[in-house]
Structure formats: structure tokens, C-alpha cells
Amino acid sequence: MEPKLGNFFIFRGKLILDEDKTDDKILYFHPKSEDVMIKSRIVGLSEAVINFTEDFTDEPCQYLYTTTTCQVFQVVEDNICFVMTVINDNKKSKCCVGLYQTILNIAYRTFCFFHGNCSYILKNNNSDYSCLSKYLECFFDSYLSTLSASSFNLLNAEGYMKFFCLEKNNFMRVYCSMNRLSSSFSDIACTALFFNDEIVWSGLHHSDMRILYYYVTKCLLPRSRETTNEAGTPKINQYGKFLHGPSDLSKDNKPTLPLVHICNGNEVVKSYHLVVYAALSSTLCMLVNGKTPPNEQWFRNIHDYLDVQQSALATDIYEEWISRKQENSSSPTYIYINGADFSSKRSNKSIVEPACSLIADMHYTWKFNESDYSELIVQHSHSDLWVVKRKDYDKEQFIVLTDSLNFSQISDELRNCNYDENFSLQLWD
Amino acid sequence: MSTQDSSEKKENSVEHGAFVTTDSFNDLADAYSSPKLLSVSNRNQEVSSSNSYDERAQLYPEDDEDTLYVESEEFKREDKHVFVLSKAGKPVYSLHGNEDKLVTKMATIIGLISVAESIRKKDTLKEIVAGNRKIVFVVKEYLVLVAISSRGQSTSYLNLLLNYVHNQILCLLTYTKLKWKFDNRSNFDLRNILAGDNTDKFFSNLISDFDINPSYMLCSVRCLPVPDNIRNSLGKVIANAGSKNINKIAFALLICDNLLTTESLVPICFPHFDNAGYLFAFLSFLDANLCLILITASDEDQLLNMRETKKQILEKAHKPLSVIRQIATERPNYEVSAIGIPELRHFMYKNRMSAQWHAPNFTSPFSTPDEQSKLIQLYESVHAAMHTPGCPLMTFWKAADRHNIMATSTNEHEVYAIFSPLTSKAVAHYSMQKIIKWVKKEETKYVIWNSPTF
Structure with missing residues (x-):
């Protein structure tokens, strides 16, 4: 089973000190069918985790892993916190926290695009949080239905x-x-x-x-x-x-x-x-x-x-x-990603596992201490699969090679290929 | 704060109780007469806004240093934290600060874990990330271990660290004893049977060694480079003397380190060998560097027997031991230049069959401890990538501003090599083969192949 959306909720942190008023605290919760008790535990845990991390760092809490779930946090404005939980019961499929953070961020930004941000709504509605809550409900009920299982697939390159x-x-x-x-x-x-x-x-x-x-x-x-x-x-x-x-x-x-x-x-x-x-x-x-x-x-x-x-x-x-x-049909399998303008381009050939999860690791997970590396080449164990990543500031290029090659042949292969780096549209302001 | 500092500080507080320096007495009078002294209830707010440890020491002189420290910015910003606590939330160990003062934080940890478990069945809290801080949880049957790091280490590495700390506890107590104590009383205070500051030093040394010693991440040991024939002849003598011992020696080790201690027989539990009981280790320092360890299953009259065995070994292995003594003092090791590749700066070789590793001396540009520690971190990040769960790698190459790094892994070995940044892929590829060839040639010296049995 592929990773799927477990829950998605929005709550007010810190402002409400009265523990009894948990309902006022939760501005939105999906799925609606969730048991009230569980709901307040889930929100309570998120808040406790955020508070706990504050004892050790000033930076905001980003994510949390349990054995079967991955939860991403984003505190947006005035202590309003967006949280999304992805459930992954299958040990074989990978949770990719970087992707989920992107999905959460886009969800918030899309809400702002259509309704204005939370403080804008509060300003226009006499700071009535129940009104904000209605806006959130109206928007996210339909928005979340567009998030299909494939959204959580690593290679859909959400947000690009x-x-x-x-x-x-x-x-x-x-x-x-x-x-x-x-x-x-x-x-x-x-x-x-x-x-x-x-x-x-x-x-x-x-x-x-x-x-x-x-x-x-x-x-x-x-x-x-x-x-x-x-x-x-x-x-x-x-x-x-x-x-x-x-x-x-x-x-x-x-x-x-x-x-x-x-x-x-x-x-x-x-x-x-x-x-x-x-x-x-x-x-x-x-x-x-x-x-x-x-x-x-x-x-x-x-x-x-x-x-x-x-x-x-x-x-x-x-x-x-x-x-x-x-x-393009004869060119190798590739993906280009430009982090500066959020653009991406890929070859027509589909990318299968384990290349898929290697690319996800190379793009999202492996944060080497020296961030300024220009090239990364890995070969998967027990197969002829090579994945090459070239990096130039925000531009990233992934090339998948499946021929039986050794390392020095890979470098020849890369030299022979003249890859089109001009995949981003020049935006004329 | 270094491990040594923190342990010294603890000693102070043990001797003096609420330890107050003479300077603070003057401040005490000032503080009591000043309106800054707040009630306990809103003190936390004030604490978080004031940054300096000294400032707060002046503000709240009624608190002892330990309490002030665990609430300070210094504590918050420590590079690394390790907490051990019982499932009931009773503190067992903290790398920094006095664990008694961390009761609230420990209770929060237990709270987080139990709420996470109550939301989804069989779900355990694993990891929290905030900025460059990574918090890793390991939940064992009776103990909870937490590591907090901002050194960019991988989750698997921090997990490994916590498992080592847990094993260290089992090593001191055995699993049976731990089970018995906690099954009888779940809120048992484990510190009652751990030897306080002495065992804390074990943990602290282990944790600081993790940052500088690649043995842990490689799951292998490093040997003193000794010529093959010398090692074999000493091995024969030890095996011979050991088998004559009435109580049978299970294992014998000769280790080289710079600690000095007297002869002693220590109960020790090897959690992976048998977590229920103790073996007895006879420790004897042959000189300032060399320590002979004889391990046996029985403690009856062992001290005398062991002394006899040691005597026999010293008599019969006079010649190989003198060579080894010489080596232990001089600590000869090869330089990276021995391989003959100018672009190569350092490498690390692990022999997978024997679970042993070796590496050349640190030379330029890794001459300072800071550079060496960064290098170990770099190796760690590549090691973690090579061993990505579910997706292990055979080859790894990274071209970066400061170094190019290449790693290869086969059934026989793992090699990690650092090159100068302009090194081409072709040169790196050729160098890896050359390293392996050189290592094979020299292997008998750096890797123990034949261990004689008793």
C-alpha cells in the first residue's frame, strides 16, 4: 500500500491556555469522522511536540516520525499551525518528508491565493475565529479531495x-x-x-x-x-x-x-x-x-x-x-528541477523503483554537511542502476542510467551526453 | 562543556550540596533587596528571556547551579544531549546537567511517547526534527533513550548511539537484573544500582568517543599493526596458557590504550552474547599502554588462577611481547602517501569478513582535531547514504568544493576515500582499485585473520 493521507488539521497554538476549550483551539480537522477524544489527543500531541522542541532550539518544529506515520508541521501566522499526517503502513514504501512539507505548504498557499491569508480574513471579520474556521472548512473540504494517493508518490514532483x-x-x-x-x-x-x-x-x-x-x-x-x-x-x-x-x-x-x-x-x-x-x-x-x-x-x-x-x-x-x-524519444531518462522558479522537466520514459526512491533521497533527504557539491553519482547494490545528480545552485538534474557500466564508463557516458539545461522559461516581468 | 567539566561540576555539587560560590553570596544580598526577584510561578518566563547563565545566577540565588544550568540557554544550545529514563519517567542519566533537575523534561518525553502510542496502536515515537536539531527516541522494554543532536548525524547513527548506551547499561547490570527490578517496581530508581558518577563517566566517554571514532558506525574494530608472525606466536602462548587454567578462559584480548589501572576482576555482561548473566574479566595492565584481558565464566578463585595464567604468558611470550610493547609505544601507522596517489587525502578501509577496519594517519588538510572531527562527520554522512535502509548502494561519488569523496562496497570490503576537489572520476576509480590492491598486500599486519582457540 502506498502512503496515504491520515489527517490534516489546523489549530491555534499557545493563545488558548484553557485546556477545556479544545474545540476553539481546533480550527479545522479532517477527517470529520474522527473520534473527538482521538482528535484532541492528536492535536495535543502536535502542540506538545512543538513546545518540547522549543526547549532545545529556536527554530520551528518541522516534522515527526512514528513507526507508521510521518507528520509535518508549519506554523503560518499568529501561531496558527497547519499539520498533515501521512500514514505509511507498508515498510517497503518510503516516507518522504520533504515532499509532504511541499504539499502542506502548497495547501496553505493555495488557501491564501483564494481567500487571503488568515490574518486578512480575521481582520475583515472582527477577529472572529469561528468565521476563519468556516473559510478553512469550505476550502479544505474540497481541496483535500484533490489530494489523491498519487500526490504522495515520490516522483510526482508536487510543487514543480x-x-x-x-x-x-x-x-x-x-x-x-x-x-x-x-x-x-x-x-x-x-x-x-x-x-x-x-x-x-x-x-x-x-x-x-x-x-x-x-x-x-x-x-x-x-x-x-x-x-x-x-x-x-x-x-x-x-x-x-x-x-x-x-x-x-x-x-x-x-x-x-x-x-x-x-x-x-x-x-x-x-x-x-x-x-x-x-x-x-x-x-x-x-x-x-x-x-x-x-x-x-x-x-x-x-x-x-x-x-x-x-x-x-x-x-x-x-x-x-x-x-x-x-x-526526444532517444534521450536518456532524466528529470530537471529548478528550485529557483519551481520548474521541472522530465523525459517521457517512466522512472521505476529503486531509481525513484534514490532520486527522492538525493533531492530531499541527503543533506550533506558541505552543501555546495556539484555532482553526486550512486550505484544501487545488486543492479546496474546508476543515478547521477548534477547541481548548480538551485538547478538540479537527475539522470538514470541502466546499462551495465563501470564507474569510469559512467563518466565517459556523461561526457558524451549533451543535456539541455534550458528547461526553465525565462519569465519576463 | 566537555565531559570532564561536567563530571567535575557534578562532583562539586555532590560534596557541597547546593553549591554556591563565594561571589554569589554578595549577589545574594543584592538580589534579595532588588525587585528583580520574582515568585517561582512566573520565573520560567523571566528565565527564557534572560540569556546569560551568570545573570540568572544573580537573579535567583536561591536556586542551586544545577537547576539554573538546565534552564539556561547554554543547556538549550548544547551540541548534543542524551537522556536515559525509565518507562515511569524516572531519570537515569543525562549527558549534560544533573538528571535530577530534568524531571519535568523527562516526564514530557514519557508523555509524548504514551500519547503517540494511544493514537495509533503499536505506534512508537521515532524522531522529531526542528531546524538543524534532530531528536531521536529509542523505546526499549524498560528504558527510554533520547538523543538530541545538531551535528547533522543520520537517524541511524543516533539510533546506534542509543543502542550502545543501552547495551552499556546491560553490560553493567544484565538484562535479568533490570527486568527483576522493574517488574517488581515499575517506578524503581535505576540509579540506586548504578554506581553514580562512575558509571556516568562510562556513558559520557562512550558518547564523546562516538564523535571521533569510526569503529561504531563501521561496526568493526581497529587493530594495532603488528607483524603477522609476532601476533601468531603471542596468540599461541596465550591459547596455551589459557587452556591450562582450571576454570577455562573463554576469551582473551590484548588491547592497547593509554589508561592505567591496577589488576582487577570485573563482572561484565555481554548483551549480545548472554544478556542474562555475567562473565568475569580479569584486567591486567602489562605496562602503561598494554592491557591483557582474560574472560571467564566462573569467578571461583579466579584472581589467583588468572595471575598464574598471566605469569605464564609473560614468561613464555617474552619476545613477541617486547616487540608489541615497542609498537604500542611508538604507534606506527602508515601514511596516505604509501598508496602513491597524490590526489588521495585520506581513506578508511573496512574488511567485512573480519569486521575490522584501518585508516592512514591524519595528514594535511586534516591536521587539527576540528578538521578530523569534520572528516569523521563527512564519512558518517556517506556511510549513512551507502546504507540507506531498503536501498543500499554499491558505489558513491560526490564532487564538492572542498573534497571529492568516493565509496565502494562489496561483499568483502567497504572503502571510503577523500580526494582533492579537482580529482577526475577516472583517477578516483583507478585509485580505489589501487587502495584495495595495496591493502590486500599489507593486510596481515593490519587485520587479525587467525584467532587461535582454547
């Missing part, structure tokens, strides 16, 4: 974005059309274009883009694919449609748009309406300024403007994508 780097002519076309769109519709503050689940263009800062990416690829697109399949093939003449916006432009009904919040540290800096428009395999996200959502006419204008243009763009990108896919 996939970029599709276009060749320069296509990229310039995308760049120009995005610029033209922003200048034609002045209330569009920012745009991001996806092709399938890869980013082609983004005007957002990468830390916010990471959250938007997660939302679009894990929630929005899978949901829209389901509804498209139910409705059968779309009408030939109508390529484009709104995923966030009016579903039917002929009717005058006001769509409800999600409000997204761009946070800088602990402060909500600006809020926008999120409009999403899809044409063929491309998806365009637009962050729109304004106190109220745009009116029906605005949506009609956007549709008229984008419908043909974006579909044509999507067709060209598709052609490049197909030709690129064929080219």
Missing part, C-alpha cells in the same frame, strides 16, 4: 511546474498576442497561458504562478475534462469557452468568478478576478482588476477577440509539441 519552451518564432507570437491582449483590455493585469498541463507563457511571479499552476492542472482542467466528456465532442464552430466565466454567452447571467489574492509575505497586496478561457488544448488565465467582476459585454468582447486567435495559436503549439516529442 512544467514549462513548455517554444522555439523562438512561436514564442514571439505568443508573447506578442499576450501583450496585445493586455493593451486591448486594460483591466487585464496579468496573463498565463497553458498548453495541456505545461506553461507556455506566464506574467506572474513564479511563487504565485506555482499556486495557479497547481490549481489549474490539479483541479480546474481535470474537472473540465470530465464535463467535456459527458457533453460529447464540442461543436465544430465554437473552439473557445470560458472555464471561469459565463458558460453560455447568449444568456445574460452574471458568472461568479473566483477572487484571487496576491500575497507578499504575510500581507495581501492585491486582489483580482480570475477569468479562465480554454481553446483546444490551450488554457488562458487572466487576472482582472476591478471592484466588481467584469460585465457580460466584456466577456463577449474577450470571446470574440480570443476565439479564433487562441485556437490558431494552440494548433501551432501542438505541431511543435508533436515534433518535439518524437525528437
